[in-house]
Amino acid sequence: MRLQTLPATVLLTAAVLGVTESVAQQSLRGMTVAPANKAGGKYKPFFLPYSNTSGIPRVDADYHDSLKATWEGLKARNIDPYDIKLVHRPRSETPNDAVSEGVGYGLLLALYSNDQEYFNMQLDNAERYMWNWRNFHDWRINEQGSIQGTGAATDAEEDIALACIFAQHLVDKGVWKPHTTPKGASYGKRAQEILDAMWDVGMIQDGKFLAPAAGWGGRDFVNPGYFAPAWYKIFAEFDANADRHDWKAVVDQSYESILANVGSDKGLIPDWMTPAGTFYYQGLGYNAYLDGRGFYKDAIRTHWRLATDALWFNDERAKEFLAKAYTFLEGKGGPQEANFFTMEGEPVPMTDFWDFDNNQRRRHRFEHSHLTMGMWATTGFVAAGPEESKPYSDELLSFYEGGDYWGHKVDPAGGTEDIEHNEMYFDQFLAWFGASTISGYFVDIRKHI
Template identity: 35%
Template sequence: MKRLLVCLLVLTLAVPGFALAQGGTPVPAGVTGELLYIPFPVAIAVEGDLSDWADVPHYTVDKGPNLSGDPAENGSFTVALAASADTFYITMTMADRNIVAGQHGTNFWNENSLEFYLNLTGDFYAPVYTKGMYQVNINAADIGNTDPGALTLTGTNSDTLPLSGYVFKTDEGWGFEAEVPLAGLFEIAHGAEIGFQAQANGATQTDRDVKLIWSNADTGDTSWQDPTVFGRAIFYELGQTDVPQPSGPPADDESSGGFDWAGLPWGEIVRATWEGYKANYIFCGEQCGNNLGLVFDPNMGYQAVSEGVGYGLLMAVMMDDQATFDTVYDAAHDIMLDPATGLLNWRVDNTGAITGETSATDAEEDIAAALIFAQSRVDRGEWAQHAERPYGDSANALIDAIYTYEVADGRYLTPGDAWDGEGQEILNLSYFAPAWYRIFDDFQGTDRWQPVITYGYRSLFTTDGAPLGLAPDWSTSDGGPAYDYCDAHGRERSACLYEMTFDAIRVPWRIGLDCLWFDEARACQWSGRTAEFLKALPPDQFGRLYDMDGVPVVSYQNEMMDGMWLVASLASGDEELQQQLAQQLYTVTGNALTEGYWGGSAQYYFNQSLAWFGASLLSGDFQNLYSSAD
């Protein structure tokens, strides 16, 4: 569809334009949301005074996925472009009566900020960021800056762009003026074409609640990860009489812009993001408690949760990284263990102080599975046994504790050791890990986990989303909403959602493993339903988070969703869907090999974890190590 729009653009280009005072040369108007013309040479002095922009065409944007109800409060933004012989100029202003700035750390996208995007490569169909593609976020916290070379820039590759400028207040709000010398990056000439996008983030109170986007092709706010949704900008030399047209798609482009999806280096990406994971969440110095050894969450003030311990141990054992495995294992035992139950307290801060008592079942399950895998590496002679706490012994003790304190009536999985309801009044299906339970039974020589598997699948298949392969975050054991429990226990309904959001997005992974590793018919059926649901969606609804009717509840995609839906596609055996989701996941690898993280930010350890699990299954690095222990 995007290629078709470009082809149609050539036919529908509007020729009437603006008159520029310098020489009186008409500048074509372009096509709203698709094409802009950049007049050059124009004399612009970047000094925070917009008077020399008076005769340059300005474009107003008041559309996007999240609009403001008040024109004076993030209701629109303007953008204007110009150039000299070798420098690109841009100014953007925003109507903003209440400027929210400096409230979200480096997450400037979550408050008042203006963004522009450049693709200087000439390849407008590359689905991932490469050298020469830039996302530049300029934020309102820099208002009044006096050093034009010291703006606080964020966004993909923004640190490599030689940008300088000023951020200032206006009568209606705020804005910026900036210049980018293009020598060595791009040669300005009449008809030279670049990819371009402009966006505005607006926070009317605290968090972002307004998003405005210039490019018509970006219907899902995906420009930060997918440069194919940029529009175009063409340099127009003053005094010329012809109107340059945008280029069309390559002649050999059929479905992926000529991009070789078959030969992607998934193993290399998985290794690089594991190294980044360690650097960002385990060994990040003072923020990580001077490398205390746990998995710390930047988005939670660098606290550590037991869930992260499970993720870190699973990653380390799959990556054959015993040193990191033992570091996390030892720290969890020394800092988080509750000796009364043998389970872990669910949260501590980066001094090691407990900030969240009692357990979370999913964490213990993942930790126990990781310990079994570690023991399997010992049994094969790949690892040396832990000198103080043999992995297998710890796995046995932890599995017993899980069964004792986190399973009710021998069949109902509870969210943790301190929840009422006996596993029936409230259930988190993203904690249901049937592949792990089969391994637990085999490892211990029992069959006590079989009823937990039976009742877990029964709950899963009785939810309202079951026909579509969608599971809710929270439910009762009979598949209905758990609102009665939450109301009775003072739990906000927003933390008890009967939708598939940030908890249940893990269900495709949990259930997919049971299909991929054990060929469980119910798991494969579930994954097949999920695949059919995804395949039937229009592009602007694909691969998101949903309610139980399959209606998206967010307007964006990210690496977390990509990784988890990918597991469902692998378990379903649908190769076309696998390719589509692999392609989508690959679009967020722009920082993976160079910076060690997925997407545009390393802020969210949870997103990074789930993306890694999906990619590591794709690369073959995530394996059932226990089955290979013979």
């Protein structure tokens, strides 16, 4: 990896981090530590003067400055230091790799930050290093760009498609300039290619089951953290082949599985399960903590994805599920108890640990953090409304200290909830998604521009 010179304003030394710097840690040098100004600023959508902000619900605290700063931090730590300009995972189990999930997340943040330069950079490099002849992205490359994981990760493909649909809308409205990828795809063309592939290569099984990967799972097992019903409703409106792609069936089956799941009465859901909502007892792939039966890192995204459907399309099924989740957490004590949970409604054990960064770091799987708070904040926002959910916003903001990252520089409780014991990847994105959703920035762009 060739490390480029970073601006002095984004350098954080290894002494501040309190660690001896490795290659993976060098890519984290961009973290700035600034006076804690919390959210700061007024509500300023990134697409002014084009934005129509009428009717957008949002919490009273504004997040403009924190969203801008933390996106810049992700660029400085996870993209800029690398020769291949994609979002990299500096502390993953195989440090410095890049995955298609990060492409989807990175495109969404670039989109909502009105950063076309970094949007195009990521889209083009994803095509160069991950795109294959079946019209999807292979899911993982190493730092040098060699494919390490073949096949499509469905959540990544649907997030990339949504980002491209919205980017095409920005072009059509004259907000962004037209762009063509190295292989000649416009934003809209790339989105359509992905939508067709989802149906053609088995990311959707039997016309309604969302499979976690191309030809893997679907009718037998699902990952509900991938369910994005608001996305599918937008796909149905955009898809040139909607006459043979029944996106409504995918929406309805997603909700049928969610509402039937073993944790539905609490607004919880396991990472992995059958489409009927029962536990899946056979072997699973990546990230199967508690044998996939806990409300952990995959499943917690369900709350945010359903929140978008409640906010964008007023779907009663989303609101019903999130209302149960809100009631459950309030019964536990409110936002201060936001965490990962078992299906019995108990926080995951404090005695369970997770080793990462090539086994150089360890943290508790029990996690009251910017990650869990970001996702639970969307639950409170939908279920209780902007005013009553203020404690959820306040708790999320307690994990923003004014720099270019989410999280505590030092765990105030003396534990492992700090930047030294976080990936500085997945956690940053989920906090950003939660913050942008409750503050009125993460909207259906077609309706507001």
